[in-house]
Amino acid sequence: MATATGTGLLAQGGPTFWMPPQGSTGASAVDWAFYLIYYIAVFFFLVIVGLTAIFVVRYRGRRGARPEGAPSSHLAVELTWTLIPTVVVIVIFTVGLGGFMDISFAPLNAYEIQVVGQKWKWFFQYPNGYVDSDLHVPEGRPVRLVLSSQDVVHNLYIPAFRVKMDAVPGRYTKMWFHATRPGEYDLYCAEYCGTGHSDMVARAVVHPAGQFEKWLESAGNWVEAVPPAEAGRILTVGRPDGSGGRGCTQCHRVDGQAHIGPPLNGLFGHEVTLADGTRVVADENYLRESLIDPQAKIVAGYQAVMPTYKGRLKEREITAIIEYLKSIAGPREPARGAQ
C-alpha cells in the first residue's frame, strides 16, 4: 500500500496524496524535504522487505531442513551497511536543518500579530488593537506571530503553511510564514488542552494583496457600525460563518441548556443562586463583573473555570454584550429585592 501514492505532483501547490495544499513559501520547502525523505524511506523499505520476501521464498525449508551454510559475519558487509545509512541520515539531517533555519528566523519587515491562546479559543490582536477570533493575514508579505497563553500550553498549527508553535503560559514564542495564496485555511490547536481541545479551531484567512488593510479598518470599527444588541449577539455567538465571536459559546449556550457554564438566555433581570447559597439579580453590574472578574461570583452547580476578559473586551463591547443578553432575557419576573 506504500506505493499507491500518486506522488510527485508538487507543481501548482495543490493537494497530493500525502500533503494538503501549499499556502506559504515555507510549504514547498517542507514538502520538498518530505518527498526526498519519502523516496529514501521507500527505497530502504523495499530493500528490506524485498530481500526478506526473496529469502523466505527461496530458502523456505521444511521441518528439519539444513541451511545451505553461509558465513555468519562479514566485516566489509557490516561496514558497508553502517556507512551507507550514516551518510544518508546526515544528508536528511542537513535537508531538515535548512528548512528549519528558514522557518525559525522571521524577516525584519514582518507584519506582527499578537496571539493569545486560552481554553478553548484563539485571540488574534492586530497592530490597531482590534482583536479577532480568526487569523487574517495579507498575501505576499511575511507575517510574524507572537504567541502566549492565558492558562495551559496550546499550540497554533496551520497545516497549509506547514508551521506549528507552542503557546506557553509565562513566556512568548514566535513563528512566521509568508502566505502565497488567498483563501481560507484550517487552523488548529495541536497541544492537548482539555475538554474543548478539538474545538479550539479557527480560520486562517489570506486576503489578496492590497485588501488586507481595508479589511482591518472595517473590522476594527464594526462594533460601532451596528446596533449594540446586534453587535453583542455577534460578539457572543459569532456570525454565521463563525467570525466575530469571542468564544462565549465554547462554554455557554443560548438555548437554555447548561453546558460548561450556565446558559445566557433568560438570565438578565432574573435571580441566580451562587455557589455559597446567596441569591443575586443578574443586572448590568453583575454581568459586567462576570466578564471582568469571573471568579467573584460563581453560579451554583458550575466550576470556577472562566478566564477573565479584562482588557480583552472594550467598554463598548461589554455594553453591547449586556444589551444582547437583555434582548434574550425572556419574560421578566418581578425583580424582588434588587438593590
Add this chain to the structure above:
Amino acid sequence: MTSIAGHPGIAGRIAEAGANYLSERRGILSWVFTLDHKRIGVMYLVSILFSFLLGGVFALLVRTELLTPRRTIMDADTYNQMFTLHGVVMIFLFIIPGIPAALGNFVLPIMLGARDVAFPRLNLFSYYLYVLGAVFAVLAIATGGVDTGWTFYVPYSTTTNTSVTAVVLGAFILGFSSIFTGINFIVTIHKLRPPGMTWFRMPLFLWALYATAIIQVLATPVLGITLLLLVAERLLRVGIFDPALGGDPVLFQHFFWFYSHPAVYIMILPAMGVMSELVSTFSHKPIFGYRFVALSSVAIAMISFLVWGHHMFTSGQSPLASMIFSFLTFMVAIPSAIKVFNWVATMYRGAIDLKTPMLYALWFLFLFGIGGLTGLFLGALAVDVHVHDTYFVVAHFHYTMFGGVAMAFVGGLHYWWPKITGRMYSELWGRLAALLVFVGFNLTFFTQFVLGTHGMPRRYYNYPAHFTSYHQHSTLGAYLTAAGFFLTAGYLIHSLFRGRRAPANPWGGATLEWQCSSPPPAHNFDRPPPVGDPYDMSRIRYDDAIGGYVTAEVAEPAGAGGGPGR
C-alpha cells in the same frame, strides 16, 4: 574453551518426568510467596496480558468514538480519559514490563545457565510493586479518571480536577518495580554466568536485556523525581512547573522526556533481542554479525540518553538545541538499521521455517521497518514542525511500539509458550490469527500516516468532516486486530488443556533454555550446563519420534557452525 564442544548437552534435563517448576509445589501460597524466577515470570505474564486486554479495550473505545466527528458513543471528557488510560496502561503496565519482566524473568536465568536471578526476593518484591502500581492506576479510574494524556504536561496536569495524583503515584511505584528488575538483571548477568559463558557467548536476548536494564536503572529515577515534583505542585502548590506559581512548564517537558525517550528504548531493545532469537532459530542458522547486533544494543542504550529534545522542536526551545538534538536523533537510527540488516542477512541461505513466532518476526521487520523509517521524517527538523503532534506521530509510534514491541512480545510468547506451559498450541490457528493481526494493524495505522500529513492533530475528540473516511478505515482495522488477538487468546488457553505435550526443543533453538525439559525443572539445571556457541546449530537434528529437535551426540569439529564466540 572448546573442550565442551562435543558434549551432548543434556546435563540440565532432569531424570524423572513430570517434576517441573509448575508441578513441584502446589497451592496458592506456593505461588504468592514463590521466589522462583519462572513462577514470578508467569505471574508477570498473566498480569501483563490482563493489562494488554485492558489497554486494548480502551483503544477500541477510542477508535469507536472516532467513527464520526463529534459524539459517537461518549462525551469529550470521557474520550480524553479513554485515550489517557489507553496510553498509561499500555506504556506503564504492558510495553515497559512486557518483555523484560514477563518473558525476561522466565528465560534470562535459564538462557544464562543459572538457577535463578541474583536477588530472588527483590524479584518477587518488584512483582508486588507492579501490582501495587497497577492498583493505583485502577484507583484513578474509579475515582474520576485522568484526562492529561500519558505525558502529564503541566500546567494542564497541575490544574485539572481529575485523579492525576493517584495515577502519577502509580507510575512512580511502577518505576521502582522497573528499577529493581533492572538491578536484578544487571547483577545476574555480571555475577551468575556459569563457567564458559563469556560475554560474547551470551544469547543476544541477554545482551538486549542487559542494555535495557542499564537504561532502566539510570533513567527511571529521573521520572520518579519528576512525578514527585508534579504531585508536590498539585498538592502543596509548590511552584516548579506552573508559571502561575513561578515555575516553568518547559522544564517539565525536559524532565519528562529525559526519561521517556530512553524509555522507548527500554521498550524496543528487549523486542530486538527477541527478534535475534526468532530469526536465528527459525532460519536454523547462526545470527549474522553477532558482535554488531550485540554492541548495537549498547550503542542504542547510550545514544538514547541524548535525544530527548526531539520531542520539543515546537516547544519554543532554542533553535540551536533543536539542531543538536536532531543530529543526535539521526545517530541513533544507525545501530537500529545495523540490527535490521543483520536479521535480513541471517535469513540468507537459511532453512526458513514459517512457524507462528517466525511470522511475528517477519511482521516485526515489515512494521518496525516502516516505524523506523518514518522516524526519519520526524528527526528532520523542518518536516517535524509540520507533522509534530499529528496522527503521523501516532502512526509512527504505533508502528514501532505496537508493530515492533508488541509483535516481538507476541512472537516471543509463542516461541517460549511450549517452554513455559509444556504445551503446544495450534499452529494453524496461530498463523491465521497472525495474518489477521497483520492486516488489521496496517489498516489501522497506515491510514493514520495520511491523516497526519494532512494535518489532523492527535488527541482530537471532534474533527473536520473530510477526515471521516480515514478514521473509519482505521477503526475497522482496530476491530480486525482485536479479533486476531481474541483468537490468539482462545487457542492459547485451549492449548493449556488440550495442547500436545511439548518436547524440550520444539523449534531447533541452540540456546540453553532448549536443553531443559518443557516445562523446566524448578532449579533449571542440576549442575552448570555446558556452554558453547549460543547459535551453533550444526548438531541440532529433527527427531520425528519426539516431534522436536535433539542435539546430536556425535562430536563435530568446533568450526562447523561457523558461529561467533571465537
